[in-house]
Amino acid sequence: MNKNKENFDFEEDPRYKQCNKEALMGLALGIVNLAWWFGFGYGLGSKPVKEYTYILGFPTWFFMSCIAGGILFSVLTVIMINKFFKNMSLDALSGDELEEYRKEYK
Numbered sequence: 001m002n003k004n005k006e007n008f009d010f011e012e013d014p015r016y017k018q019c020n021k022e023a024l025m026g027l028a029l030g031i032v033n034l035a036w037w038f039g040f041g042y043g044l045g046s047k048p049v050k051e052y053t054y055i056l057g058f059p060t061w062f063f064m065s066c067i068a069g070g071i072l073f074s075v076l077t078v079i080m081i082n083k084f085f086k087n088m089s090l091d092a093l094s095g096d097e098l099e100e101y102r103k104e105y106k
Contacts, residue, residue, distance in 0.1 A: 014101040015088055022085050029080060033073045040065035 044061035055063040093101065 013093070014098070014104075015090075018086055018088065025080060025084060029073065029076060033069065036069045036073070037065045040069065 040061055044064065052059045054060065058067065
């Protein structure tokens with residue numbers, strides 16, 4: 001039985017493009033967050049303890065990597081979701097809805 005792609009009337013859901021874009025943006029933000037944490041945590045934290053400087057009673061490396069980074073990346077996540085993510089139903093699409101998504105996401 002020869003099942004070629006031409007024998008099927010499969011059309012990729014137009015919402016996949018947006019979902020893939022959102023997933024890649026989330027992954028990129030996670031990688032940048034890890035780089036921030038690692039850079040400050042190991043970059044500033046590798047000095048002898050006597051040379052540490054402090055912010056609000058915390059060593060600078062801890063404050064920048066954990067506290068400031070946590071706040072910064074939480075804010076960036078909210079901004080990214082509000083600006084780039086789209087609210088869309090994940091239910092099956094009717095014919096009319098499919099046409100509407102095709103126009104919107106092309």
